Amino acid sequence: MLTFEAINAIYEELLNNDKCNDLNFVVDPVFVATSGFQLTFDNPKNELIKQLCEKIFPHALLITPNLEESIDILEYFKEVAGNNNTFGIEDIGSVDDLISIAIELHKKVKTPNVLVKGGHCPWTTSNSKNITDVLYLSKENKIILFWCY
Secondary structure: OOOOOHHHHHHHHHHOOOHHHHHEEEEOOOEEOOOEOOOOOOOOHHHHHHHHHHOOOOOOOOOOOEEEHHHHHHHHHHOOOOOOOOOOHHOOOOOHHHHHHHHHHHHHOOEEEEEEEOOOOOOOOOOOOEEEEEEEHHHHHHHHEEEEE
């Protein structure tokens, strides 16, 4: 998880270093460890999301949030817009929902490519969990699905 200090340092480098203009980089926004430990430390998660969305994501070639992180980011935008309708992982019922999330993330954070890692998807098929990742490539307006059974 990036701290405010790290976000600001990266942002300053992106703005002030001409070599960064041709830089392609990937951002994996990690808010919670697999163990459940909060990685936002004493920083309010929404403030970190705001900083990432304003300063880092628009410069990245690709962001790779998991499903929970994707929902957190979209919930931040709903809150900013004054929309009190919330949704969570339990509201995700299909691959189409994951595709919609990937496209909506692209629109909100202005990153050209979004990979939503759906390892925490709640649905099952044939009594076994599916892991479905969705890659949205905005320039080609293309969706690529990655399945693991």
